[in-house]
Amino acid sequence: MATQEAASQAVPSFEYELLDGDPDHVRTVVASSNYPSPRIEPSKVKLRHRIGRGVFGDVWLATLHQSTKDYDEYHEVAVKMLNPVKEDHMKVVFDKLEDHFYKCQGGKSVCRLYGVSIIDEKLCIIMKFYEGSVADKMARLKDGKLSLPDVLRYGISLSQGILELHSKEVLVLNLKPSNVLLSTKDQAILGDLGIPFLLRGVPIPNTDIIQRLGTPNYMAPEQWQPEIRGPISNETDSWGFGCCVVEMLTGVPPWHGKSVDEIFHSVVRKQEKPCIPSGLPPLIENALFGCFEYDLRSRPLMTDILNVFQSSLQGVNNDWQAIGSSKVLNKSSATGHTEWFLSKDHLQVNDLVRSRKPLNSCKSDNMNIPEGRIVGLERETEKDAFVLVRVRGIHDPVRVCASTLERVSFGLAAGDWIRLKEAEKKHSPVGILHSIDRVGNVAVAFIGVETLWKGNSSQFQMAESFCVGQFVRIKASVLRPRFEWPRKKGGVWATGRIWWVLPNGCLMVKFPGILAFKEECDTYMADPAEVEAVNFSTCPGMVKKYQHLEDFHWSVRPVLVAFGLFTAMKLGIAFGKKVGRSKVKKPQGNLVYCESQHTAEGQNANNPAWIPPPVKNILFRDGVGTVAR
Numbered sequence: 280m281a282t283q284e285a286a287s288q289a290v291p292s293f294e295y296e297l298l299d300g301d302p303d304h305v306r307t308v309v310a311s312s313n314y315p316s317p318r319i320e321p322s323k324v325k326l327r328h329r330i331g332r333g334v335f336g337d338v339w340l341a342t343l344h345q346s347t348k349d350y351d352e353y354h355e356v357a358v359k360m361l362n363p364v365k366e367d368h369m370k371v372v373f374d375k376l377e378d379h380f381y382k383c384q385g386g387k388s389v390c391r392l393y394g395v396s397i398i399d400e401k402l403c404i405i406m407k408f409y410e411g412s413v414a415d416k417m418a419r420l421k422d423g424k425l426s427l428p429d430v431l432r433y434g435i436s437l438s439q440g441i442l443e444l445h446s447k448e449v450l451v452l453n454l455k456p457s458n459v460l461l462s463t464k465d466q467a468i469l470g471d472l473g474i475p476f477l478l479r480g481v482p483i484p485n486t487d488i489i490q491r492l493g494t495p496n497y498m499a500p501e502q503w504q505p506e507i508r509g510p511i512s513n514e515t516d517s518w519g520f521g522c523c524v525v526e527m528l529t530g531v532p533p534w535h536g537k538s539v540d541e542i543f544h545s546v547v548r549k550q551e552k553p554c555i556p557s558g559l560p561p562l563i564e565n566a567l568f569g570c571f572e573y574d575l576r577s578r579p580l581m582t583d584i585l586n587v588f589q590s591s592l593q594g595v596n597n598d599w600q601a602i603g604s605s606k607v608l609n610k611s612s613a614t615g616h617t618e619w620f621l622s623k624d625h626l627q628v629n630d631l632v633r634s635r636k637p638l639n640s641c642k643s644d645n646m647n648i649p650e651g652r653i654v655g656l657e658r659e660t661e662k663d664a665f666v667l668v669r670v671r672g673i674h675d676p677v678r679v680c681a682s683t684l685e686r687v688s689f690g691l692a693a694g695d696w697i698r699l700k701e702a703e704k705k706h707s708p709v710g711i712l713h714s715i716d717r718v719g720n721v722a723v724a725f726i727g728v729e730t731l732w733k734g735n736s737s738q739f740q741m742a743e744s745f746c747v748g749q750f751v752r753i754k755a756s757v758l759r760p761r762f763e764w765p766r767k768k769g770g771v772w773a774t775g776r777i778w779w780v781l782p783n784g785c786l787m788v789k790f791p792g793i794l795a796f797k798e799e800c801d802t803y804m805a806d807p808a809e810v811e812a813v814n815f816s817t818c819p820g821m822v823k824k825y826q827h828l829e830d831f832h833w834s835v836r837p838v839l840v841a842f843g844l845f846t847a848m849k850l851g852i853a854f855g856k857k858v859g860r861s862k863v864k865k866p867q868g869n870l871v872y873c874e875s876q877h878t879a880e881g882q883n884a885n886n887p888a889w890i891p892p893p894v895k896n897i898l899f900r901d902g903v904g905t906v907a908r
C-alpha cells in the first residue's frame with residue numbers, strides 16, 4: 280500500500296489532447312510537453328470488468344477520467360495489470376515500464392499506449408481498448424482457420440509492428456493470436472509490447488509460479504533458458520511469428536495438447552519443429568521453415584519475412600486449403616548455412632574476405648580464398664551473386680560465388696570463437712561472434728548473458744574453436760565446472776564428444792564411452808572456456824591412448840575384453856592341440872590328458888566353431904581306455 284501511495288504522490292497529473300473527439304486520436308502530451316512522466320494517477324482509472332487473464336497478468340476494461348479546467352472526459356481503455364512483483368523491485372520495474380512506454384510510442388502497427396500506473400499495488404499499462412483479437416476472430420469461425428489472404432494481411436501488419444519494436448531494441452517474446460489485436464478497419468495490431476522482455480529477471484513474490492519468458496507453445500528453443508541456450512534476439516520473434524501464422528492457418532496452436540514439459544522436450548531436447556501445413560505458396564512455406572530453424576542465426580529476420588509476405592499477397596486466393604502437414608526439411612546449403620543466414624551480411628567492394636567455414640566446423644573444407652579483397656560485385660542475381668576477389672599471388676581477380684565467402688573485419692568474422700581480454704565474472708569469457716560491422720562494433724553471445732552482448736572488436740582476442748564431433752574434457756585446472764560433468768572411475772573427468780554447439784558457444788556433449796539408460800541423462804553441457812580438446816596425438820603414452828579409445832563407445836571395453844578372451848582361448852586351443860597331438864602321437868605316460876578338449880567344452884560349449892574336431896578315440900599308452908564322442 281505504501282508503495283502505491285508513494286507512486287501516486289510522485290505521479291504528476293496526466294494530460295491528454297483530444298483530436299476531433301476521436302478516442303483513437305487521444306494521445307499523451309507527455310512526450311512533447313514539460314511532463315517528464317507518462318504516469319497516471321490511479322484514482323483516474325476505474326476498472327470495470329476483467330476481459331481476460333494471461334500468463335503475465337490480467338486485462339481489464341476500464342474508464343479513464345480526464346479533466347482540465349475546460350472539460351471533463353471519460354474514455355474507455357484497456358488496462359493490463361501485471362502480476363505482482365516484489366515490493367523492493369517495484370520502483371525499478373516502474374522506471375523500466377516508463378522507459379518502455381516511451382520506446383513503444385508512436386508505432387503504426389503496435390497497440391497505442393496511454394500511460395502507466397500502479398493500481399492495487401500492481402503495475403499497470405493503460406492502453407487503447409480494441410474490439411477483439413485474432414484469437415477471438417478465429418474462435419468465431421467454424422473450423423477456427425483464417426483464409427490465406429487474411430493470414431498474409433495480418434502477417435504483414437504484425438511483422439511491421441514487430442519491426443517497429445525491434446527498431447527500439449525491444450523484443451516481443453509473446454507472439455500469439457490473442458496478442459494480435461484487431462482495429463476497427465480489421466488491421467492487425469501488435470498487442471503485447473514485450474512484457475516478458477520487460478519483466479525478465481524481475482523476481483515475483485509467488486515462488487510457486489514458474490517464470491517463463493513467454494507462452495510455452497510459442498517459445499523458441501533459446502527462449503526456455505536464455506542464459507544457457509541463448510541469446511534471445513530478433514530471430515526469437517521470428518519463431519513466435521511462425522507459430523502465430525501456423526495457428527492462423529490451421530486453427531490449432533503448435534504442440535496442442537502437450538504439457539509444458541513435453542513441449543520443452545520436443546522443442547529444446549529433440550529439436551522438433553511445429554508442423555507446417557502443406558500446399559502453401561512456396562515462398563511462404565520456405566519462410567516458415569526458416570522461422571523454425573533450431574539455430575536462431577539461420578532464421579529469417581522480420582524484414583525478410585515482411586518482404587516474403589508482401590510479395591506473396593498478390594496472386595493468392597481464398598481457395599487455399601491446408602492439406603495435411605509437412606515436416607520441416609533441412610534446407611541448408613552445402614556449407615550448412617540457410618539463405619536467411621547468408622542474407623544478414625552483404626559484401627561490398629573493398630571488404631576483406633576469406634572462404635566461409637561450414638557451420639559449426641573448425642576448419643574450412645575448401646580454403647580457396649584464405650584472404651582476399653573484393654574488387655567488384657555482380658548484382659544481377661542477388662541470391663547467387665558473384666564477386667571479384669583480388670587474392671595475393673594471383674594476377675587477375677578471381678570470380679567467386681559471394682555465399683562462399685565471409686567478411687573479415689579487424690581480423691574477425693561472424694561465427695568466430697572469441698575471448699574477452701578482460702574476463703567478467705558473471706558470464707563465460709569465451710563466446711561466439713554473431714556480427715561485426717565495418718567499424719568494429721560487435722555483437723557476441725556468451726553463456727550467462729541472455730541477450731547479445733554489444734561491444735568493440737578491440738576487447739577480444741581469438742579463442743580456440745570447437746566443433747561437432749570433437750572430443751573434449753574439463754581442463755584439469757577447473758575444479759567446479761559451470762555445468763555438471765561426469766567423472767570416470769578414480770575421479771578423473773570423463774571425455775565426451777561434442778554433439779551440438781549452441782549459438783552462445785555452449786557445448787552439448789554426449790558420452791559415448793558411458794552407457795546411459797535414460798535419454799535425458801546422455802547429454803551434458805559445457806562452457807567452452809572450461810574444456811580442452813582431446814585426441815590421439817594429445818594423449819601421451821599407450822595407456823592414455825587406449826583410454827581415449829574407450830571414450831569412443833561404451834562397448835569398446837567389453838569388445839576388447841571378449842576379443843582378448845577369444846585370442847587367449849584360440850592360443851590355448853592351438854597350444855593344447857599341438858601338445859595333445861604330439862602326446863597322442865608320442866604317448867609317453869599312462870594317461871594322456873587332452874587340455875584343449877577340456878577348454879573347448881568348458882567356456883565355448885555353445886560355439887561349435889570353437890570346438891576342436893571330434894575325437895573318436897583317445898589312445899592310452901597301455902591301450903586300456905577309449906573315449907568315444
Ligand SMILES: Nc1ncnc2c1ncn2[C@@H]1O[C@H](COP(=O)(O)OP(=O)(O)OP(=O)(O)O)[C@@H](O)[C@H]1O
Binds near residue numbers: 334337411412470
Ligand atoms: N488493448 C486491448 N484491447 C482489447 N482487448 C485486449 C487488449 N489487450 C489484451 N486484450 C485481450 O485480453 C485478453 C487477455 O489478454 P492477455 O494479454 O492478458 O492474455 P494472453 O494474451 O492470453 O496472455 P499473456 O499475458 O501471455 O499476454 C486477450 O483475449 C486479449 O486479446
